[in-house]
Amino acid sequence: MTTATVAAKPAKQPKPLPAPNSDFYDVYETLGAEELATVKKVRAFMEAKVAPVITKYWVDDAFPFELLPGVKELGIGGLGMQGYGCAGGSVALLGFVLMEIARIDPSFATFFGVHDGLAMGSIYLGGSEEQKQKWLPPMARWEKIGCFGLTEPLVGSGTSRGMLTTAKRDGDTWILNGEKKWIGNAPWCDISIIWARDVADNQVKAFIVENKTTPGFKVEKIQNKIALKVVQNGHITLENCRIPEENRLQQDQSFRDTARVLKMTRFMVGWEATGCAMGAYENALKYCQERLQFGRPIASFQMVQDLLARMLANITASQCLLVRMAQLQAEGKLTDAHASLAKAFTTAKCRETVAWARELLGGNGIAADYNVGRFFADAEALYSYEGTFQIQNLILGKAITGFSAFV
Numbered sequence: 001m002t003t004a005t006v007a008a009k010p011a012k013q014p015k016p017l018p019a020p021n022s023d024f025y026d027v028y029e030t031l032g033a034e035e036l037a038t039v040k041k042v043r044a045f046m047e048a049k050v051a052p053v054i055t056k057y058w059v060d061d062a063f064p065f066e067l068l069p070g071v072k073e074l075g076i077g078g079l080g081m082q083g084y085g086c087a088g089g090s091v092a093l094l095g096f097v098l099m100e101i102a103r104i105d106p107s108f109a110t111f112f113g114v115h116d117g118l119a120m121g122s123i124y125l126g127g128s129e130e131q132k133q134k135w136l137p138p139m140a141r142w143e144k145i146g147c148f149g150l151t152e153p154l155v156g157s158g159t160s161r162g163m164l165t166t167a168k169r170d171g172d173t174w175i176l177n178g179e180k181k182w183i184g185n186a187p188w189c190d191i192s193i194i195w196a197r198d199v200a201d202n203q204v205k206a207f208i209v210e211n212k213t214t215p216g217f218k219v220e221k222i223q224n225k226i227a228l229k230v231v232q233n234g235h236i237t238l239e240n241c242r243i244p245e246e247n248r249l250q251q252d253q254s255f256r257d258t259a260r261v262l263k264m265t266r267f268m269v270g271w272e273a274t275g276c277a278m279g280a281y282e283n284a285l286k287y288c289q290e291r292l293q294f295g296r297p298i299a300s301f302q303m304v305q306d307l308l309a310r311m312l313a314n315i316t317a318s319q320c321l322l323v324r325m326a327q328l329q330a331e332g333k334l335t336d337a338h339a340s341l342a343k344a345f346t347t348a349k350c351r352e353t354v355a356w357a358r359e360l361l362g363g364n365g366i367a368a369d370y371n372v373g374r375f376f377a378d379a380e381a382l383y384s385y386e387g388t389f390q391i392q393n394l395i396l397g398k399a400i401t402g403f404s405a406f407v
């Protein structure tokens with residue numbers, strides 16, 4: 001056989017590399033078809049509209065108001081809440097949507113979580129029928145945006161015992177005095193849920209305060225944050241603010257009612273943290289597949305694969321835990337301790353995961369341009385807000401030992 005008769009071997013095509021996928025155990029398949037379609041719609045919006053612009057807003061410490069019309073069209077206002085013009089759906093759907101948003105931008109998820117979970121959730125859980133009818137529909141349509149004022153400059157973790165903001169009844173009105181710090185959305189939103197201690201019975205009560213029309217209500221934007229920079233956090237001052245009795249959340253009697261809201265929203269922070277880890281992992285994996293060192297993609301190195309495997313394990317464990325939590329919540333069995341374990345575990349795993357992602361990008365890991373640096377910084381705030389890691393473990397510790405170790 002001459003060489004001329006030998007058919008030339010076709011050039012070997014390189015095998016396509018697997019696309020980064022942070023749903024390794026197909027947890028998204030636990031949703032029904034309709035709810036999955038909602039999550040996919042949110043993913044498409046986040047990837048097409050938010051991802052291309054969000055780093056610039058993050059670097060500039062600015063909120064992307066241009067994206068709000070698109071958010072309204074998604075029809076996700078009041079997700080997880082039934083009636084009152086809310087989007088409804090299961091608690092799992094709300095979680096998956098938050099995870100999906102955080103996968104692209106944890107700040108955007110926080111903006112959504114503060115409005116939908118903390119502000120609307122407070123009214124949904126603590127408001128009278130009349131209050132829900134009045135406030136929830138415009139909030140579900142995003143015509144009125146809310147915030148949640150619990151933390152104070154001098155009292156953070158200890159708000160259950162030492163809240164300094166006071167409420168004094170005077171006929172049909174209440175007079176509120178005090179300060180609130182770190183309040184997400186506060187510098188520009190319409191409604192604040194303000195938690196204050198009633199001087200008459202020393203119990204914590206909640207008030208709907210209209211930011212733009214209440215004399216004595218002032219907000220200063222908190223500057224120079226290093227995490228969740230897209231969210232605008234405010235330092236609120238309340239100076240003899242007169243709030244009508246009809247704006248006091250009628251079903252809330254004490255800090256136990258604050259805790260009812262926090263139980264729900266802490267669990268939601270777990271989804272945000274897991275989304276944050278997913279975003280960091282997917283960005284890092286893609287980078288590792290493309291980045292060459294020593295003439296080879298760094299994804300082919302054993303020690304790099306070890307970190308990627310650990311990251312995916314953290315994410316998968318967190319997702320499975322949250323899906324079970326959603327079942328417990330749907331069955332009315334979710335306890336404060338359940339929510340605390342989930343918040344502490346998922347945010348700690350997120351923090352570990354984003355740090356490994358940052359590590360895998362080498363120097364580029366600290367540049368905002370590669371996304372991973374943004375996830376890395378944002379994870380710090382998720383880890384601390386809505387109750388720090390220590391506070392969650394103290395709640396859990398009390399439940400499992402029978403001893404309170406708060407002080």
Ligand SMILES: Cc1cc2nc3c(=O)[nH]c(=O)nc-3n(C[C@H](O)[C@H](O)[C@H](O)COP(=O)(O)OP(=O)(O)OC[C@H]3O[C@@H](n4cnc5c(N)ncnc54)[C@H](O)[C@@H]3O)c2cc1C
Nearest residue numbers: 148149150151156157182183184381385386387388390406
């Ligand atoms: C970006 C961001 C957004 C936020 N958004 C909001 C919001 O919208 N609304 C709102 O009300 N709040 C908000 N917060 C506030 C947040 O919930 C608090 O920061 C958090 O609860 C911790 O309070 P602190 O910062 O005062 O810390 P501190 O309470 O001063 O705690 C400092 C440290 O001491 C530890 N510690 C405290 N007590 C104990 C104890 N008994 N045992 C062991 N360790 C303890 C804590 O774990 C922590 O490590 C936000 C915070 C951030 C950073």
